[in-house]
Amino acid sequence: MKHNVRRIFAGLAIALSVYNINVYGQDAVQDSSQAPPKNWFILDHANDDVEGVSVEKAYNTILKNKKSKTVTVAVIDSGVDIDHEDLQGKIWINEDEIAGNGIDDDNNGYIDDRYGWNFIGGKEGNVEEDTYELTRIYNDLKAKYGDKEAKKVKKKNKEEYEYWLKVKKNFEADYEKAQQQYQFYSTFHKNLMRYNNLLQLYLDVDEVSMEDLRSVNTSDSIILAARNMVGIILQNVGDEADFEQLDEELAEAEEHFANQVNFAFNTEFNPRTIVGDDYNDPYEKGYGNSDVKGHDPSHGTHVSGIIAANRDNDLGIKGIAENVKIMVVRAVPDGDERDKDVANAIIYAVDNGAQIINMSFGKSYSPQKEAVDKAVKYAESKGVLLVHAAGNSSKDLDKSNNFPTRKFKDSKELATNWLEIGASAWDDDASFVGSFSNYGKESVDIFAPGVDIYSTTPDNTYSSFNGTSMAAPATTGVAALLMSYYPELSVDQIKDIITKSAVHFDELKVMKPGDESMVDFKSLSIYGGLLNAYEAVKLAESMTSK
Template sequence: MKKIRAFLISLLIISALVADAQSVRTYITHTDSIDLRKEWFLLDPELDRVQGVSVERAYKLLEGKPSRTVIVAVMDSGVDIDHEDLKDVIWVNEDEIPGNGVDDDENGYVDDVHGWNFIGNVHADTYELTREYARLRAKYDTDEPRKIRRKEKAEYEYWLMVKDRFQRYKAKSENDYKTCQQQLDSYKAFHKNLKRSIDLIQETYGLEEITPAIVDTIKSTNKDVELAAYFIKVIYQNTTPGISLDEVLDEFEYVIEHNGEVCDHYRTAVEVGYNPDFDPRTLVGDNYEDLEERHYGNNDVKGPDPSHGTSVAGVIAAKRNNGLGIDGIADNVRIMPIRVVPNGDERDKDIANGIYYAVDNGAHIINMSFGKSYSPHKEIVDKAVRYAESKGVLIIHSAGNDKDDNDVDESFPTRFYKNGKEASNWLEVGASTQGTDSSDLIASFSNYGKKTVDFFAPGVDIYSTDPGNEYDSADGTSLSSPVTSGVAAILMSYFPNLTAQDIRNILRESTRRLNGVKVRKPDTLEEVRIDQICIAGGIVNAYEAVRLAMRVSGEKRPE
């Protein structure tokens, strides 16, 4: 694959394609990862020389120790509950009779056998910035200018900021989509021309394979044949010896597929995310203006695209030691799928209700691998977080992938209530890497914050479950959060007397600290100590967390 990467770089130069280097890296990064076990995040820094979280080592400490089943609510885009590596670990509501159309347990949700879907059949939704723009535009961006009253001044200033940011972000998204589509068209054209050239040479000379030696001998008065031979010759001259044309075609098909996915993302952002006139809420069937409404949606916990949630669930709980796919982190756990995240920004009402549902139905941990920059109804989310706090439920949230300082640029939902007080049951997690180079230990995209991000956890090249009994790798703090949720689930399972606050403190205090090691701050690339960009100053570690839990619980700690 490294030969193909070298080939692609040369090919891009030859073709004079307008390609963004970072985008190209994103498309092919997971086909050319470093030579490590796919589940590197389970490994141990000392024994395996990779910055995993020492899961396998932790289980050696727990051999022979009884455990209880821990329920982890995955508030996300949906989960493929039939996946071969997840179907045995999906939560079942034993008080509900499947498919009878009756709310048997009288919790307000009909046939919620495996969880609940608070956004119904919605696939894509707008960004919260767009919704704020639409809401305020109706009031302030009118044909008839009006005088701004004193009590409206703060909101009007906020409107001007929202309007400016919306217009800039929308324009950038439109440009990104245009550039991406041009790049995709170039890839497709190159692939088409190469395939046509190969077919022409093979048909003209009756060849099964075209080698560099053969192409050097081709002389023809047919201009099409001559051009095809020259095209193939240039390819061979600009790549590593030994690469076949079939490999080149296969790699371009891969790049086209993944580049197409990126273009689809940009297209959705333009057509939906930044479209103030788009509103899919009628598909949900709730009264959106009633923020106290609790019972709406349906029991389809997969939804139209459960890719993200399925990956998150796999990291936490994929069935261990079953000979399939991957091993999740926690070994006695059930996943409660709660669908609240569309392709776009989740809404505060749905977040709050997802938390209530999780708590009321027995979840011990809530994993939230999502975030946004605005929270117009933060008070209802705060109320739900307080409810979880009062019931001893731990919330673990991803810090975000914008390489922002969360101390400065808030990412919602957040541990801080509107009154400034802090939830005691909350962990905020940034993303770390395999750490083959200490300066690159923190993921280049990860948000951080000395006061707002607790610690880091693996979030790069994380191999996990994908819908349809598939498996794939992905990057993001969306994976760092479930890594942490998995470790927290181990502690709650084997140390049932520990509270959510105990678990939070243990995970903070047991992080693997890298004393004296400098890491790169994601936004500026400045080299700083890790304790300057997070609270605990380290990376979550299951082995050290178990050792500390044993001490806190008064158990004899193995040496």
């Protein structure tokens, strides 16, 4: 049983409100009281009673006995385990490059890029953790303005000074919040098993139940603290709570916030020297290394499996696109990706033949957005589709940012080769939209499955993740499916088919992420619908039939 750690500890946070701790971070968590089938995201509403994207239905009906062409999909991410059992035969190979010979055989500017490229590595290794963009901007502006008074700022710098004050306020507030969350989770992790074991001994039971806790009658402060902590768990999960698994999940949460405190918000931390590039030049190329796995390719491997896991090997899962190759482009560390790396990753993917680029990452600040915009326009000029995750902050993107975006800086122009994707769950009820998902009537195109998605993880393992990071590759997979079976369609047509074939839910009221007020599902995105492969294939078939 997978516990919803933060739902459980929300109750504890109220009980421990003396700490004034907000335990809600920005990573994706969805309250799921009943787990769906592991492959629910490729299933069909009518046949399987879950709101998947009807991939199996498309293959078993319209696409049966049809021929397809190979489509290359670039996954810009944390890296991919290219040796995973369920991705064998699905990884793009640069046939013109000889791996490991130290020579740029194909003269594309990248040495030994046999499976893709890593823009956050160098000769001495790879970037693992990195700071948030907010931290980097804070550092740059602090060096310029520090504690300077407004009256001493030159008139030409007034606008930047006002921006500095805003950045300073946001950084200090977010850093303090991260410290509180780290303190909360580390304290709870330290005590959970100790308190549970203590109560087992005190009550002389193998497993503690709510009935056992009600029988506790003591003035001992330690026993009372243990009763209160374990009681919160049992109240939210029930007597079947798996404390060992909760301990593991707590360890993950503690590590997450420890990384925020020690790296993401650490103004003294700068791993960029590993890369060895001229960071002040956003248009520099050729830096990095050929290690496409990196230190922890969990996220990128999960994304890749959703798109392309082998459908014929009876292992693990079935990906959405049958005839696809994953080009691995590593640009996302544990922290915020950098604009320079994102721009170069897009250009590399386009130059080396990617037809679709999946971008399951995002951040709130983009100081070198011009470089990214230039890369997006380049992809647009070459007919390459960009699919971007809307983000996991429960925010309205019409009013906030999740970079990169289709909006070009200082322009009303929008990229026409862009899809922005929110995350949905399996039941068409009030919890249909992922509680973490960003949304936007003018910013998010459609929703796709992103709750409890089971896919590939490193070392031949499989895990369930939540996030718009999972919804984006579901959409990428369907786009690749369409390109594979209907290669005559243009990118504009593919995008049009995906958005127009999205399934609509008349009068469906859902909890709006962030405040849980009830709103129409259709009000949360531009096209008001859910990705559906079967309907998309039907539309593609009608558009291409002679």
